[in-house]
Amino acid sequence: MFSANVHCPINILIHNYMIKWLPKIGPGTLVTAAFIGPGTVTVCTMAGVQFGFTLLWALVLSIVACVVLQEMSARLGLVTQQGLSEVVKSQFANKAIRWILIALMLSAIFIGNAAYEAGNISGGVLGVSTIIGSPTIQIGSIPLNYVSVLIGIVAFLLLYIGNYKILERSLIVLVLFMSLAFIIAAMVTKPDISLLVKGFIPDLSSDKILTIVGLIGTTVVPYNLFLHASIVSEKWNSKDDLPAVRRDTVVAIVLGGLVSMAIIVAGAAIQQSEINNAADLAKGLEPVFGSMAKYVLSLGLFAAGITSAITAPLAAAYVVKGCLGWEDGLKSKRFRMVWMFILFLGVLFSSFGIKSIVIIQFAQVANGVLLPIVAIFLLWVMNQKKLLGNYTNSKLQNIVGVLIVFVTCFLGFRGIWKVLISL
Structure with a gap:
């Protein structure tokens, strides 16, 4: 009787909590799910392996930049009920x-x-290869990674049919499981607190520049700035919802940033200087999962990889649709041609004998270099009084925005210079 009396109110409270808060979960969660992917796991782990805790400050910078820019994007979508590409296009006669x-x-x-x-x-591919071995076959003198092709086919079918939401949600659960695993692993490693604190002091040593750009690129994903505005305009349509939009954005991104930091801390515990595969990455999870660590990470990497393999081409198609003013739906031929092209390039670049780790690193650096272009567009739009009225940027938001653009430009140019002089 006592047990029933206790559990019943608890169940009611949980039920009421879920009813109250679940509908308020918004696009911020999708933004976080987008940057907690294979790139985040790989780049953050390698940052921990190579530089210990010394790049935690770069993640703080990335999180602040992500919150500031995504809040602008979300505010733009709420006030104008349009996406970023549509708004930019409409501002020039x-x-x-x-x-x-x-x-x-x-x-x-x-x-x-x-x-x-x-x-x-x-x-x-990185996740699957740990379980099945090297997924490469020879076609003449060209090595072909057949798992890349298979993932591309799966992504193609899911995108073409359109019934990918249930799969996507299931895979996000797996990615969240992997994130929780890294948080626990970071605590289990019992990091030196004094070294941890020193990691928040900026260090721009030349050997760390590309990794810093990669950390920014894996957190502030340029296409998320376009997607966020569009998704917000679909979920909310009243300016009175702005506090809820901001809360959703800040909470989701900060939690994602904490996961990224946990991955760096777990990576710093790996006693190995070179990372080539998922088994090497999984050493950061061994304090928690032991010999099962590589399977846990493999599952998470595969989940993160295939989920993003579905959403990234779709995001590109949405941007093109907005830029070119297409009115037709998602199943139109030209909309499909855009995501097919992006998917084809992704499969092509990942299939031909290049280490998965190298491709993932390049992707994050490319995003870090391209970020200033999109950020400048966004910052300019957010100061258009005729468009946003009283919802334009404040002086503080503009100052922070300009600093973010300056820092990302500086790091991007230094990253490009480092690559050029190494050729």
Whole structure:
């Protein structure tokens, strides 16, 4: 009797809590799910392996940049009920200028998403290869990774049919499970608190620049800025919802950032200087899962990889649809041609004998370099009084936004310079 009396109120409270809060979970969760993918796991683990805790400050910078930029994107979507690409296009009457801007946006999204898609598929391959061994066959003198092709076919079928939501939600649960595993692993490693604190002091040593750009690129994903505005406009339609939109954005992104930090901490415990496969990455989970660690990570990488392999091409198609003013639906031929092209490039780049780790790293660096272009567009739009009225950026938001653009430009140029001088 006592047990029933206790459990019943608890069940009611839980039920009421779920009814109250679940409908308020919004696009912020999708933004977080997008950047907690194979790239985050790989780049953050390698940052921990190579540099210990010394790049935690770069993640703090990335999280702040992500919150600030995604809040602008979400506010834009709520107030205008349009996506970023539609808004930018509508602000210029001059056709020449409009098409130059559209070309820049499309170039940024196509290059970034193609690289990101290759990283997503490679992340799935990285997970599968730990279980089945080397997934490579020889076609003449060319090594072909057949798992990349299989993942591409699965993604193609799911996108073409359109019934991918249940699968996507299931895979997000697996990714969240992997994230929880890293948080527990980070605590189990019992990191040195003094070294942990020192990791939040900025360090711009030349040997760390590409990793810093990669950390920013894996957290602030350029296409998320386009997607966030569009999704917010679908979920909320009243300006009175702005506090809820902001809360959703901040909470989701900060939690995702904490997971990224946990991955760096877990990676710092790996006693190995070179990471080549998922088994090496999984050493960060061994304190919790022991010999099963590689299977846990493999499952998570595959989940993160195939989920993103579905959403990244779709995001690119949405951006093109907005830029070119297409009114037709998701099953139109030209909409499908866009995501097919991005998916094809992703499969192509991930299939031909390049280490998955290298592709994933390149994808994050490419995103970090392209981020300033999209951020400049967003910052400019958020100061258009005729468009946003009283919801334009405040002086503080503009100052922080300009600093973010300056820092990402500086890091991007240094990253490009480092690559050029190493050729």
